[in-house]
Amino acid sequence: MSGIPPPATEPELLERAPFLDALTDYAADAAQGHGRFVLVAGEAGIGKTSLVDAFRASRPDIAWLWGACDGGFTPRPLGPLHDIAAAVGGRLRDLCAPETDRNELFAAFVELLGQGVDGRRIGVVVEDLHWADEATLDWLNHVSRRLAGLPALVLVTARDDEPGDDGLLADVMGRLAAHSSTRRIALPHLSASAVARLADGHDADDLHALTGGNPFYVGEVVALGGREVPPSVSDIVRARVRRHSPEAQRILAAAAVLGRPAPASLLAAVSGVAAIAVDECISSGTLVPAGPDFAFRHELTRRAVEDALPRVHAAELHRIALLVLEREGADAAELTHHAVAAGDTAAVLRHAPRAGRAAAEASAHREAIVQFRRALTHTGQMATAEQADLEEALAESLLVRNQSGEAEGHWRRTIELRRGLGDAVALSRCLRRYGMCLSRLCRNEESRAAEEEAYELMRVADDSAERAIVFWVRGVSDHIPVEDRRAAIEECARIGKDLGDDALVGKALLAGVFAESDSGVIDFSALEEALAHGKRSGEPWLTACAYANIYDAKVDQLRFDLFPDVYEEGLAYCLDHEQHTYALFLRGSRVKELVRRGANDGAIDLALECFAENIAPLNKMQVMVGLVRAGFRVGRPEARAWLDELWALGRANNQAYWLVSVAAAAAEAAWLLGDQSVLTEQVDELYRRGLDDHPSLATGVGTWALGDLTGWFIRLGRPVDREHPLPAPYSLEVEG
Numbered sequence: 001m002s003g004i005p006p007p008a009t010e011p012e013l014l015e016r017a018p019f020l021d022a023l024t025d026y027a028a029d030a031a032q033g034h035g036r037f038v039l040v041a042g043e044a045g046i047g048k049t050s051l052v053d054a055f056r057a058s059r060p061d062i063a064w065l066w067g068a069c070d071g072g073f074t075p076r077p078l079g080p081l082h083d084i085a086a087a088v089g090g091r092l093r094d095l096c097a098p099e100t101d102r103n104e105l106f107a108a109f110v111e112l113l114g115q116g117v118d119g120r121r122i123g124v125v126v127e128d129l130h131w132a133d134e135a136t137l138d139w140l141n142h143v144s145r146r147l148a149g150l151p152a153l154v155l156v157t158a159r160d161d162e163p164g165d166d167g168l169l170a171d172v173m174g175r176l177a178a179h180s181s182t183r184r185i186a187l188p189h190l191s192a193s194a195v196a197r198l199a200d201g202h203d204a205d206d207l208h209a210l211t212g213g214n215p216f217y218v219g220e221v222v223a224l225g226g227r228e229v230p231p232s233v234s235d236i237v238r239a240r241v242r243r244h245s246p247e248a249q250r251i252l253a254a255a256a257v258l259g260r261p262a263p264a265s266l267l268a269a270v271s272g273v274a275a276i277a278v279d280e281c282i283s284s285g286t287l288v289p290a291g292p293d294f295a296f297r298h299e300l301t302r303r304a305v306e307d308a309l310p311r312v313h314a315a316e317l318h319r320i321a322l323l324v325l326e327r328e329g330a331d332a333a334e335l336t337h338h339a340v341a342a343g344d345t346a347a348v349l350r351h352a353p354r355a356g357r358a359a360a361e362a363s364a365h366r367e368a369i370v371q372f373r374r375a376l377t378h379t380g381q382m383a384t385a386e387q388a389d390l391e392e393a394l395a396e397s398l399l400v401r402n403q404s405g406e407a408e409g410h411w412r413r414t415i416e417l418r419r420g421l422g423d424a425v426a427l428s429r430c431l432r433r434y435g436m437c438l439s440r441l442c443r444n445e446e447s448r449a450a451e452e453e454a455y456e457l458m459r460v461a462d463d464s465a466e467r468a469i470v471f472w473v474r475g476v477s478d479h480i481p482v483e484d485r486r487a488a489i490e491e492c493a494r495i496g497k498d499l500g501d502d503a504l505v506g507k508a509l510l511a512g513v514f515a516e517s518d519s520g521v522i523d524f525s526a527l528e529e530a531l532a533h534g535k536r537s538g539e540p541w542l543t544a545c546a547y548a549n550i551y552d553a554k555v556d557q558l559r560f561d562l563f564p565d566v567y568e569e570g571l572a573y574c575l576d577h578e579q580h581t582y583a584l585f586l587r588g589s590r591v592k593e594l595v596r597r598g599a600n601d602g603a604i605d606l607a608l609e610c611f612a613e614n615i616a617p618l619n620k621m622q623v624m625v626g627l628v629r630a631g632f633r634v635g636r637p638e639a640r641a642w643l644d645e646l647w648a649l650g651r652a653n654n655q656a657y658w659l660v661s662v663a664a665a666a667a668e669a670a671w672l673l674g675d676q677s678v679l680t681e682q683v684d685e686l687y688r689r690g691l692d693d694h695p696s697l698a699t700g701v702g703t704w705a706l707g708d709l710t711g712w713f714i715r716l717g718r719p720v721d722r723e724h725p726l727p728a729p730y731s732l733e734v735e736g
Contacts, residue, residue: 013054014194014215016047019185023055026183027062027153031121035113035147035181037140039129039173041160042187044300045216048157051187052125055155062153063117068127071299072259073337074355074370075133077362078102080126081109088112101538102135102362103576106142113143113152122152128299129158130169135364137172142576147181160186171613175575189213198222216298223285237304244284247277252286256306257317259337261293269324270317318342332358336371345378353390356397363578365397372397388417392430399433402580402614404440411437425466428454432466432473440581440616442653448479468495468504475511478655485515506533506542510549522553524562544570544579552589556704558729560593584610584619591626600630621649625661632669643669643678660690660705667712676716687713691724703727710734 019040026036040048056064065087067080076082078096085092085105092112095105113122126132126140143154158173176182190213196204200222211217220236241252254271255262268275278294281287286301287294296302306314318341325335326347332355339347356371372394379387391414398407411434418427431454438447451473458470468491474480475489489511496504509530513523527550534543547570554562567590574583587610594603607627611620624646631639643666650662663686670678690706707730713720714733722734 013047013050014197015190016051016054016187019051019187020055020058022183022185023051023155027059027123030151030153033149033151035150035152035154036183037144037147037154037176037179037181038156039176039182039184040155040157040187041184043214044159045214045298046187046189047215048187049127050215051185052155052157056123056125059123061120062123063120064123064125066125066127069129069131069133069136070260070333071128071131072302074333074367075131075136075364076331076333077133077135077359077364077367078105078139079133080136081105081139084109084124088117098358098361102139106139106576109139110143110146110150113147113150116151124152124154126154126156129156129173132169133359133362133364134366135359135362137169138363138576138578141172141175144176144179144181145572148179174609174612190215190218216300220301234304234307237301238308240284240286241305241308244280244286245277247271247273248280248284251277251281252305253309253313254317254321255281255287255294255296256302256309257314257321257338257341259302259306260334261290261295263293266324266328267294270321272320315342319344322347331355333367333371336374340374345381348374349378349381353386353393356390356393360393360397363400365401365578368397369394369401384417385421388414388421388426391417395437396433399437399440400578400580402440402584402616402619404437404616407437408434408441424457424461425464428457428466428470431457432470435473440618442617442621442649444654448477451477463495463498465495465499465501465504468492468499468501469507471495472504472507472511475508476514478514478657482515485511489515502533502537503539503542506530506537506539506546509533510542510546513549522557524550524553527553540573540577540579544574544577544582547573548582548585548589551586552592555589555593555596557727558596560597580614581616581619584613584615585622588619588622588626591623591630595626595630595633600633603627603630604634604636617649618653621646621653621658621662624649625658625665628665629668632672639669640678647680656686656689657705659686660709663687664705664709664712667709667716671712671715684718687720691721704730707731 023038026038030036040052042048056062065084067083069075070079082096085096092105092108094100095108113124116122126136129137129140132140140154140156147154158169177184190198192204192208192213195208195211195213195218198218199207202221207218207221211221217236220240223240241249244252250271250273251267254267258266258270264275264278267278271277278287282289282294285297288297296305309317318338322335322338322342322344325338332351335351336348336355339351352371352375356368356375359365359368359371372390375390376387376394382390391410395407395410395414398404398410411430414430415427415434418430421427431450435447435450435454438444438450451470454470455474458464458467461467471488471492475485475492477485480488489508492511493505493508496502496508507530509526513526513530516523527546531543531546531550534540534546547566550563551566551570554560554566567586571583571586574580574586587606591603591607591610594600594606603626607623607630610623615623624642628639628642628646630636631642636642646662646665650659653659659682663683666679666683670676687706687709690709703726706724707726710720710724710726711730711733720734725731726734
C-alpha cells in the first residue's frame with residue numbers, strides 16, 4: 001500500500017530471531033482466520049520499529065497499512081487511522097470527515113480488515129501507542145475485540161517506560177490484554193556479546209556499560225566514530241549533529257520543531273535554506289524517507305535536537321512553521337502547538353478552541369481538555385459568551401472522563417458567565433449538567449438545588465428539548481413525590497412526541513420505570529423499549545443507561561438467566577460510545593452478581609480493576625458495596641478499611657437506597673464476624689428510614705435493598721417489621 005515508510009537503516013538485527021519467529025506464527029494464525037493483535041513493547045531505542053520493519057519487509061504477501069501516533073505535539077484525534085485512510089482512499093477516507101459518526105468509521109475499518117486489499121490479507125502497523133490520543137485508543141480497543149474472527153494482523157509498538165500521567169494507556173493495554181486476539185512481545189536489551197559484535201573497535205565493555213545494550217544507543221556511538229565513548233547519549237546526538245554543515249543543521253532544527261514527518265519543501269520553508277540540504281541529512285542517516293516525507297530515524301534524536309535549540313531560536317522556528325502551516329490548512333492541533341510555542345496569543349485563540357472541539361467530537365476528551373485549557377489561559381482577550389462556551393466545553397469533557405472534581409469548578413464559572421448572557425436554555429443546560437456533576441461527587445443537596453433552579457427556568461418556557469430533559473430529570477429524582485414525578489415524565493413524553501424526538505420518548509419510558517420501581521416491580525418490557533428507542537435514535541447516553549439498568553435490575557431481582565448477553569453487549573456498547581460512567585456502572589453490577597453467585601475472588605479482582613480508572617464517588621460506592629461483601633466473605637484483611645470508606649461515601653451521598661445497601665453490607669459483615677460492634681447506631685436508623693415511604697423523606701429505597709437488610713437483621717436477631725411488604729425471597733425469610 002502507499003503511504004508506508006520504508007524500513008530505516010539500523011545496526012545488524014541481533015538476538016531478535018525468536019521474536020521474528022513469533023510474528024511469523026501470529027501471521028499464520030491470522031491466515032487461518034484467527035486475527036492477532038500484537039503489542040511490541042520495550043523502552044525507547046530497544047528496536048521495536050526495527051523488528052516490525054524487518055518482519056514486514058519479509059512478508060510482501062501481506063498488504064501493509066501504516067500509521068503513527070503524534071509525539072511532537074498534542075496528538076490529532078485518530079491520527080494513525082487518518083494516515084491509513086489517506087493511503088487507502090475511498091469510503092474509509094470519506095468517513096474521516098469531521099461530521100461522521102466515528103463508530104461508522106471504526107466499522108468500515110473492521111470491514112476492510114475482513115475484505116483484504118488486492119487479494120492479499122491486511123497487516124496494520126501502528127507506531128508509538130504511548131503517544132496515542134484517547135480516540136485512537138478507543139479505535140484499537142474496538143478493533144482488538146473484533147479481530148479474533150478476521151484474517152488480519154495488527155502490530156502496535158509502545159514504550160513500556162512511558163506510562164503517561166493519567167493511567168489511560170495502562171487501562172487500555174489491560175483491556176487489550178484480556179482479548180483473545182492479543183499477544184505481547186517484550187524486547188530485551190542486547191547481551192554483552194551482541195554489543196561486542198557491533199562495537200567496531202570501541203571497548204565493548206565500556207560500550208555496553210554506557211548503552212545498557214540499547215540497540216539505538218549502540219548504533220549512535222558506533223556511527224559517531226572515534227575510539228572514545230561519549231559520557232551520555234545526549235552528547236552522542238549533539239556530536240553527530242555538529243558534524244553536519246550549517247545548512248543541514250538548520251534543516252534538522254526545522255524537522256525537530258515540526259515534530260512529524262515533513263516534505264523537503266516544508267523543511268526548506270521553515271529553515272530558510274535550500275531543500276537540497278535534506279540530502280546531507282539523509283546521507284548521514286539522521287533523517288530517513290517516510291513516503292514522500294522525511295523524518296528523524298528515531299524520536300530520541302529529534303528530542304535531543306529540539307532540546308538543544310536556544311529558546312529564542314526555537315520560538316522563531318515555531319513562528320515560521322505556524323505561518324507556513326496556516327497557509328497549507330494544517331490540522332488545528334498542530335497549529336495550536338506552534339502557536340503556543342511561538343507565544344502567539346491571537347493564534348492560540350484562533351486554533352485551540354477549534355482543536356478542542358474537533359477532539360471532543362472524536363471523543364478524544366483528554367486532548368480536548370488540553371486544548372480548551374490553552375485557550376482559557378487568555379480569557380482577558382475573549383468576549384463573555386466565548387469564554388462561557390469554552391468553560392462549558394472544558395467542563396463537559398472533564399465530566400465525560402469522570403474527572404468530576406475538576407469539572408465542578410468549571411461548571412460554576414460557566415454558570416456565573418451564563419447568568420449575564422440572557423439565554424435561559426443555555427443556563428438551564430449548564431445548571432442541569434452541574435447537578436449531574438455534583439451528584440457524582442455525592443453532593444446531593446447542592447445537586448438538587450441546581451436541578452431545581454433549572455426546573456424553575458424551564459417550567460413555563462416554550463417547548464424545547466432542554467425543557468423536556470429538565471422534566472425528565474425531575475421524573476427520575478427520588479426526592480420528588482411520586483405523583484409529581486409521574487406528571488413530569490408525562491410532560492417529557494409529550495414534548496418528545498411533539499418534537500418527533502425518539503430519544504426523549506425513550507428517556508420518558510426509562511424514567512417511568514424508575515418512578516414505579518420503589519414497589520419492587522420492574523417493568524423489563526419498558527426497559528427493553530427504552531433500549532430500542534436509544535438504538536433507533538442513535539442516542540448513546542440513553543442506550544447505555546438502558547443497558548445498565550436492565551442488567552442491574554435483573555441482578556437485584558436474582559433473575560440471572562434473564563437477558564443472558566446484556567452485560568457483554570452493554571459493556572461493549574459503552575466502551576465503543578464513550579459512556580465510561582455506565583461502563584463502570586455495569587461492572588459494579590457485575591461485582592454484585594459475582595458476589596451473589598459466590599464468586600468472591602472474581603468480584604474482588606474486578607472491583608480493584610475498576611478502581612485503577614478515573615472513577616467518580618458514586619460509581620466507586622456502587623462497586624464498593626460488592627467489594628466489601630466479598631472481602632468479608634473471604635477474610636481479606638482490608639475489608640474493615642473498605643467498609644469504613646464505603647460508609648464515608650454513603651454518608652456523603654445521603655440517598656437512602658445507597659445507605660441501606662451499605663447498611664446491608666455492614667450487617668452481613670457483623671454476622672460473618674460474629675461481632676455486632678461492626679454496626680453503628682445509624683444502621684437501625686437506616687432500617688427505620690427504609691420502612692418509611694413518606695414523601696417528606698422521599699428517599700426512593702427499593703424494596704429489594706430493604707429486603708436484603710431485613711434478612712441480615714433477622715439473622716442477627718435484631719427487631720424487624722414483619723408486616724412490611726417485601727418481595728420474595730425476603731418475604732419468605734421474614735415468614736420463617
